[in-house]
Amino acid sequence: METLTILGGQPLRxxxxxxxxxxxxxxxxxxxxxxxxxxxxxxxxxxxxxIVTRELLEGLGVRTFLRGxxxxxxxxxxxxxxxxxxxxxxxxxxxxxxxxxxxxxGKAAIPxxxxxxxxARPLDLHLTALEALxxxxxxxxxxxxxxxxxxxxxxxxxxxxxGATENLMLAALGAAGPVCILGAAxxxxxxxxxxxxxxxxxxxxxxxxxxLRIEPAPLHGAAHRVLPxxxxxxxxxxxxxxxxxxxxxxxxxxxxxxxxxxxxxRAGCRITEQSGRLTLCAGPLRAAGPVxxxxxxxxxxxxxxxxxxxxxxxxxxxxFEETVFEARFRxxxxxxxxxxxxxxxxxxxxxxxxxxxxxxxxxxxxxRGAAAMVIAALAAEGETTLSQAWHLDRGYGDFVxxxxxxxxxxxxx
Ligand code: UD1
Numbered sequence: 001m002e003t004l005t006i007l008g009g010q011p012l013r014x015x016x017x018x019x020x021x022x023x024x025x026x027x028x029x030x031x032x033x034x035x036x037x038x039x040x041x042x043x044x045x046x047x048x049x050x051i052v053t054r055e056l057l058e059g060l061g062v063r064t065f066l067r068g069x070x071x072x073x074x075x076x077x078x079x080x081x082x083x084x085x086x087x088x089x090x091x092x093x094x095x096x097x098x099x100x101x102x103x104x105x106g107k108a109a110i111p112x113x114x115x116x117x118x119x120a121r122p123l124d125l126h127l128t129a130l131e132a133l134x135x136x137x138x139x140x141x142x143x144x145x146x147x148x149x150x151x152x153x154x155x156x157x158x159x160x161x162x163g164a165t166e167n168l169m170l171a172a173l174g175a176a177g178p179v180c181i182l183g184a185a186x187x188x189x190x191x192x193x194x195x196x197x198x199x200x201x202x203x204x205x206x207x208x209x210x211x212l213r214i215e216p217a218p219l220h221g222a223a224h225r226v227l228p229x230x231x232x233x234x235x236x237x238x239x240x241x242x243x244x245x246x247x248x249x250x251x252x253x254x255x256x257x258x259x260x261x262x263x264x265x266r267a268g269c270r271i272t273e274q275s276g277r278l279t280l281c282a283g284p285l286r287a288a289g290p291v292x293x294x295x296x297x298x299x300x301x302x303x304x305x306x307x308x309x310x311x312x313x314x315x316x317x318x319x320f321e322e323t324v325f326e327a328r329f330r331x332x333x334x335x336x337x338x339x340x341x342x343x344x345x346x347x348x349x350x351x352x353x354x355x356x357x358x359x360x361x362x363x364x365x366x367x368r369g370a371a372a373m374v375i376a377a378l379a380a381e382g383e384t385t386l387s388q389a390w391h392l393d394r395g396y397g398d399f400v401x402x403x404x405x406x407x408x409x410x411x412x413x
Contacts, residue, residue, distance in 0.1 A: 004389040004400070007409035008359060008380035011245035011282075014406040018233045018252040020045040020069070020226035022395045024192040026093035027166040028224065029053045031193065032073045033062055034100035034173050035200050037221025044071040044226060046397035048390075049091055056087040056094065060101075079104050085111035085143070092163070095123060098146055099167035102135060103174030107147045125164035129155040130171060133179065152177020152216075160185040160210065160295045166193055172214035173202060184212040187296040188256045192227040199224055230256040232396060234303040235371045237261075237280050238310035239403075241269050242379040246281040247406065254278050259299040263288045263307055267314055287316030287353060293324050305331045305372035312340040312376055313353055320349040331369030334362035338376045338384065359384040364391040371396070378408055 020043035029050070032039050044050065044066070054064050054071070060083060063074040081101050088094035088111040101108035123144070127137045133150035150171050157164055165185040172179035184190070186208055194207030199222035203215040233252045240247035241264050254261065254273050261278075265271050267288035270281040288311060293301040301324035311318045312335060322328045329349055332342050337360040341352040359382030364370035370391040377384035389412065392399050403410045 001389045001393050001400070001412045002387065003413045004374065004386040005411045005413070006359075006374060006377040006384045006386065008357070008378050008382065008384065010378070010407050010409060011243045012240045012247060012378065012403075012406040012408055013245050015248040015250065016236055016402060016406070017250045018228040019043070019047075019397050021189060021192070021229035022047055022049055022231070023162070023187075024189040024227040024229075025050055026053055026091070027096050027170070027189070027193045028196045028226065029057060029073075030093070030096040030100040031170055031173075031197060031200070032075050033057060033060055033079050033097065034103040034170050035219040035221070036076050036104075037200065037219070038076065039073040039221050040223040041071045041073070042069060042223070042225045043228070044069050045229065047395055048393040049093065049395065052087055052090050053093065056083050056091075056097075059084045059087065081105045081107045082109040083111070095126065095163060096167055096170060098126065098130070098144060099170030102130070102146055102150065102171045106149045106174070109143055109145045111143045125157055125159060125161045126167045129157065129164060129168055129181075133171065133175065135171070150175040150179065152179055154180040154182060157181065157183035159183070162187050162190065165190055165212070169193060169197065169204075169212065169214060173197070173219060175214070175216060178213060178215045181212040182210065184210055185295060186210060188227060188230065188253070196222065196224045228252045231300070231302045231368070233257060234260045234300070235306045235375070235396070237264060238303075238306040239375045239378055239406075240280050241267065241282045241285065241310040242312070242375045244282045245406070246279065248277055248279045250277050252276070252278060258297070260303045260307060263291055263299070264310070267311060285311060285314035285353070287311065287314050287318040287351075289318035290321060291318065292321040295324070301325055301328060302368050304328060305368045306375055308342075308349065308351060309335060309372035309375035309379075311351055311353070312338075312357060313355070313379060314351075315353050317353070318351045320351070322347045322349075330365040331372045334365070334369075334373045335376050337362050338373075338380050340376065356381055358382050361385045361387070364388040367391050367395045374403075374410075378403075
């Protein structure tokens with residue numbers, strides 16, 4: 001998807017089933033390389049990051065078969081230790097193959113990962129913790145080389161990094177003794193990885209808390225249903241809120257979305273929940289800040305841009321503070337081009353609600369920033385052309401079709 005044309009002004013209405021979570025499925029796919037076995041993943045999302053990871057697994061020797069939303073994997077044969085640099089370079093999550101391949105082969109050579117550019121994205125937490133477990137880590141130009149089976153022990157993360165926690169969980173699968181991760185991330189996707197690994201025979205305690213313990217255990221293949229994507233859900237809700245629409249989502253976990261739901265309610269949306277369904281009815285919006293991002297269970301950084309887009313026409317001022325990534329206001333210039341009144345200073349942004357937005361020619365910068373731009377364009381009068389729309393394919397399956405099913409006038413080229 002190169003370019004999107006969006007004719008704004010239509011309130012979004014309808015029902016959508018939430019897809020499987022991008023951030024849950026990617027570490028689970030890496031785990032399938034760590035454990036020799038046959039796996040069946042249902043609710044597999046049709047997103048580009050999933051497709052690229054699948055190609056990367058195939059290159060390592062893991063066989064994969066996709067039918068509908070069920071991805072079957074067979075990693076019973078030999079699995080390589082060096083993922084294809086071209087594929088790995090397109091994904092931030094390729095760094096998780098470090099832990100996975102260490103567990104499987106006792107060595108791994110990983111090209112420096114790609115993904116969204118959100119400022120410096122260091123790997124010091126991953127590497128220091130692996131070294132503390134006795135792994136030898138060497139940084140070569142353009143790639144990381146690790147060797148040695150991790151020994152058991154306790155590692156302390158000074159920040160609850162999602163990726164570092166997942167990498168350590170995967171490396172711990174091949175460790176000689178129990179591994180305890182203190183200061184672990186508590187995101188629902190960590191819990192989903194732990195649920196998958198537990199189904200594979202792993203002995204894990206404390207998933208979803210800051211103290212995670214993984215004990216050595218015999219491992220095997222398993223079936224697992226991927227967690228619903230809380231960020232996809234947040235995006236659709238923000239689009240409905242921004243356009244004054246009403247939307248029902250099915251197959252989601254509202255308990256994973258509390259800070260976003262609270263902000264949208266404070267902004268004047270009526271939100272009701274009933275047995276796995278959530279309905280949002282938007283009214284006239286008012287400012288709903290401050291929105292301060294942070295590690296789970298705080299407000300998720302991935303929802304910051306979509307929620308900002310939803311509040312561009314809300315009466316009053318909303319302040320956003322981004323504490324997780326240093327460059328996560330990259331969507332702001334495009335929102336301004338659509339008529340938004342946003343002032344930024346370092347990690348702070350203040351949105352003053354405007355009466356109306358208008359179409360413009362803009363370019364996507366990153367996955368969630370692109371989603372924010374689409375939300376603002378849907379709420380704007382006139383036509384918007386969004387170039388570099390391929391960013392959206394990384395995390396949203398059938399994006400255009402799903403928007404059209406809600407009444408949006410969107411076309412891709
Ligand atoms: C994951 C998610 C991403 C989400 C983020 C925070 C995936 C594929 N991506 O990214 O969508 O926005 O969690 O919820 O799951 N940091 C260090 N050193 C490290 C590692 C991280 O300083 O070794 C810093 C990062 O620069 C950033 C912060 O910690 O400022 C959070 O990063 P982290 O939690 O690791 O995010 P990711 O796993 O990259």
